[in-house]
Amino acid sequence: MKEIRWHGRGGQGGFTASRLLGIAAGMFQDKHALAFPSFGPERRGAPVLAFTKIDDKKIHDRSEVITCDYVVVMDETLINPTMLKGITDDTVFIINTKNPDKYEILKNYKVVAVDATGIALDILGRPITNTAMYGALVAISGLVSLDAALESIRHEMKPSLIDKNIEIVNRAYEECSKVESTLKNN
Amino acid sequence: MKKNKIFISGDEAVAHGTRLSRPHVIAAYPITPQTITVERLSEMVENGDMDCDYMHVESEHSALSAAMGASSVGARTFTATSSQGLLYMAEAMHYASGGRYPIVMMNANRSVALPWSIYGDQRDSLSLLDSGWIQVYVEDAQEALDMIIQAYKIAEHAKVLTPMMVNLDGFILTHTYEMVEIPEQEMVDKFLPKFETPNKMSFENPKNLAFSSQPDDNTEFKYQQNKAMLDSIEIIEKTDQDFGEQFGRYYQGMVEEIMCADADAVLVTLGSITGTVRVVAEQLRAKGLKVGVLKIRYMRPFPEKEIMALSKKIKAIGVIDKDISFGYEGTIYTNVNSALSKANASVFKKNFIGGLGGRDITKAEIEKMFMDLLEGIDSDKPATVEFFNLKVETND
Numbered sequence: 001m002k003e004i005r006w007h008g009r010g011g012q013g014g015f016t017a018s019r020l021l022g023i024a025a026g027m028f029q030d031k032h033a034l035a036f037p038s039f040g041p042e043r044r045g046a047p048v049l050a051f052t053k054i055d056d057k058k059i060h061d062r063s064e065v066i067t068c069d070y071v072v073v074m075d076e077t078l079i080n081p082t083m084l085k086g087i088t089d090d091t092v093f094i095i096n097t098k099n100p101d102k103y104e105i106l107k108n109y110k111v112v113a114v115d116a117t118g119i120a121l122d123i124l125g126r127p128i129t130n131t132a133m134y135g136a137l138v139a140i141s142g143l144v145s146l147d148a149a150l151e152s153i154r155h156e157m158k159p160s161l162i163d164k165n166i167e168i169v170n171r172a173y174e175e176c177s178k179v180e181s182t183l184k185n186n
Numbered sequence: 187m188k189k190n191k192i193f194i195s196g197d198e199a200v201a202h203g204t205r206l207s208r209p210h211v212i213a214a215y216p217i218t219p220q221t222i223t224v225e226r227l228s229e230m231v232e233n234g235d236m237d238c239d240y241m242h243v244e245s246e247h248s249a250l251s252a253a254m255g256a257s258s259v260g261a262r263t264f265t266a267t268s269s270q271g272l273l274y275m276a277e278a279m280h281y282a283s284g285g286r287y288p289i290v291m292m293n294a295n296r297s298v299a300l301p302w303s304i305y306g307d308q309r310d311s312l313s314l315l316d317s318g319w320i321q322v323y324v325e326d327a328q329e330a331l332d333m334i335i336q337a338y339k340i341a342e343h344a345k346v347l348t349p350m351m352v353n354l355d356g357f358i359l360t361h362t363y364e365m366v367e368i369p370e371q372e373m374v375d376k377f378l379p380k381f382e383t384p385n386k387m388s389f390e391n392p393k394n395l396a397f398s399s400q401p402d403d404n405t406e407f408k409y410q411q412n413k414a415m416l417d418s419i420e421i422i423e424k425t426d427q428d429f430g431e432q433f434g435r436y437y438q439g440m441v442e443e444i445m446c447a448d449a450d451a452v453l454v455t456l457g458s459i460t461g462t463v464r465v466v467a468e469q470l471r472a473k474g475l476k477v478g479v480l481k482i483r484y485m486r487p488f489p490e491k492e493i494m495a496l497s498k499k500i501k502a503i504g505v506i507d508k509d510i511s512f513g514y515e516g517t518i519y520t521n522v523n524s525a526l527s528k529a530n531a532s533v534f535k536k537n538f539i540g541g542l543g544g545r546d547i548t549k550a551e552i553e554k555m556f557m558d559l560l561e562g563i564d565s566d567k568p569a570t571v572e573f574f575n576l577k578v579e580t581n582d
Contacts (some may be wrong), residue, residue, distance in 0.1 A: 019363050022193050026193050026365040029190065032365065033364065034329065035362070039306075040304065048213075061549070062358050
């Protein structure tokens, strides 16, 4: 089973991204998935977590995600030492930033940086970074195919948002596909 | 894309199960973590996806009272609640079961104040075991949808005519998204025909409903209510089998025995914790430990026969309770223990209390429970009630 933890702020679409990944895996590939938010009240702007579990067989384990295979950080202002909870040597961080080098606390971990805000501003005109981070995760992890990811966008998003978000996922996927090879070589 | 399968939450699965069951009337009041269910139903009625009267009421007490009124004219009715809302309904719950109104209610299991908590445990519904409602607990979103459909068939059966509560663990099921197969309407219509009952207000066939009783006949009414609940066991099993034949999903009636056939130690579960316990039991089996899981599906009527039979085959039994009856023990344990005593079972017993107010129950904790049970076999350790993962010092 692969476990993904999404870090965002209330309203940034982190939980939507966790569900898009579940939809891609469950509906458009022959996999099983659970997606859930950190349970409890929701507040716009407050730090929130979301989770996706993906496996080839039915997922019975309903306990909280403890160790993560991937940690996706949609907002770099959230980076702090508590983010290291549940991290193993194999965990990959995917961070929305132009300057990954400035984060000393992450220097001993596998980190992939993507300028999701830049991509979102360029295509959407608004700093909504969830689908860019989704595209980046798909490229780096290979958990689902790009086609399945695009299908999940078509299935789940409002018609008026589909085309631009497909463009965002494609762009982020392309940018991060190059990163993938360097990661694997290390 | 897979046919008829969508990625939805437990709350949404309940809404789909309700839509497919074609209730005439829904009366509900929103409460976390049930809210999404009644929001979706409200949208379905508004969009014309359901031909149904959706009554907006000002409280849970009114929700169930309105459902009763609708049921008394022969309407199929639905309501949904959780926690404080369920407790606020408590008076009307006895009314509905005493009046033999086969209302179906979804309850999102949530802790009860004080301390105030919106998170999950099972103290709300377990405190109402004596209200005369059939209580089923589900393990995942698919089972939630399927049990709403089954619930109408069971509750409305002429031998039963008893309201039924479908319980889902708050957040763990209500707010988790997963793949759920949505049955075809035609198949549901075939399985669940229109509601017909002689127990209704009618100009053609007038009768007295919701009346008073005197001391010389009240016991007989309560005897009949109890008998209907006991008779429902047969209907529950038949309905589940028929459902399995038609839809390909059979939940094994009153309980599901998981790896119990040759087990030494069995953990008893209720609701969503079953899934995680399955995973741990499989891991321990791989190490050669003979462990099993008894998933209790129905708390009322109670699977006494199954537990008595199981007790003859095993050496230790543990019960996980996301509940505590203060001053005694967990309520599931009390019920299991009663069945064990009737079977004169001499097994090692332990009650594990935890997961209260939404605390996660980890795989490591479950593994320790199984180890405690295996170590207790043939020991002279007394049966104990243990709060696991307790963060305060105790003198126990």
